[in-house]
Amino acid sequence: MNSEGLLNKSLKVGISSCTTVHGLAGNGGLHAGARKENCEFVATVDSHKLQSAASTGRFLCALFLDDGGAVKEYRSDDSAVSGTVLTKEGKEKRPNEAPREDRDVQERRCDVLPRDTEPRGQPPAGRALHPCASSQILVPTHRAAKGHADREVMAAAALTSLSATNPLVLPQNTVPETTSKGLKESLSGSYGSTTSGNWSWDASDQSVPSTPSPPLWTDINKTSLLLSQGDDLIDESEITHFLFEDPIPRKRKNSMKVMFKCLWKNCETVLSSSSGIQRHVRTFHLGRNGDSEDSDGEEDFYYSEMEVNVDTLSEGLSCLTPASPTAPMAPPTFYKALPIFSCPHPSQRALISLRAELGCTSPLSQSAPSTLCQIRTDHTYQATAALSIPGAPSAFRPNDASASLSWQPLRTTPPTQICNFNVMERRLPFQHTTFAKPLPPAVPTAKPSTGSRKSRGEAKKCRKVYGMEKKDLWCTACRWKKACQRFTD
DNA sequence: TATGCCGGGAA
């Protein structure tokens, strides 16, 4: 049956979830119909909201129609048929139904999220990737009437087809082997097994779209579960935006990315996720287990959040790349290593160290001349006289309220080439987010301009000095609406 | 609202 046709209808879908369903309130696209012990609910999914629902719900299991026509439930950790099997009559069979006590234990286990500290390949035998995934979906017999069973099959097919349309975000190991062959083929090859710490794709793989789709399935599962733990693992504003379909805050092209810098002495590690930096602090500095179950929040004091201008940073990185003058400029590996800029992957804990990328301890501490910090614009209209600042920071000081500086790397680059590294840093109080409201502004303190645009200087410009009447007296830059080169700051 | 100026297009 055509899946798109299915999507145009309002489907009643049986979805299992092992924990409280987040994001349902206010979502509008997913209406809980029945729910029992946080373990299952029946939802009505509007097709156009299905993706939104997928972003909030826990699609820990899906229903598939096997060869024999029976509906089977698969979980992300399901090898094949360990889940509930529904008969055509709507009754459920539990091949290995555990006693009620055991189920309670398993449900309680759902509160503990499995950390993906292990490689994301095939899980070891006997160990599921998601132990909290429901293996005992409770399907009330009264709703599984004969007529409804087919509709559930349709719903399951719709969900399956949706997942198939996002091959990038569906790891292989979440697909049961008995899933339809086409689905399997669509998934294979486009998502190789990766480790938890490195999220990247093969650039030669043509099947990977250049603009990754929003995360679904297990990514969303992880996201929701992580949030339910109150673990500040991801950019919550992104989640809020993603869940409520807020318009993306309009920014200029030079977008900022929040990075997390370890404040431990002599540690210059900069990671892209708070969870990563927390784990880094725990593991390397506090000497604790990398998992956060035993965390008391102490690691929050050892890292800070900072905003990194992605564009200018990438330029800086590309400048720092030891490329030969004849060789073509290599594309900035920053994007390759940090796909978060285009597709946030919250649970990946992208432990990307800029230090590793640069092959040095710190891009600023070693690349920036210690006594000459040139602050100047790269605009050709502006005066190019370098301004030498005595006492310029010899190393990146993360506790500075803000730092907007440029440096000229000591390498054989044309003198006009400026590596502009714009870093603004702010310390956020630890926040927990509810889905009811969008995030308030992170810090009401004076936030530096979020781009490479300079803040307005004190000096009067040609317009002010001469006025509109004497525009011919303006400098050419002012006449051209460029940065004034006569009255520089 | 005025100003500064970035980014981009046209010549």
Added chain:
DNA sequence: TTCCCGGCATA
């Protein structure tokens, strides 16, 4: 390369 301007950010 020069010139111009739309549009955004900021005061």
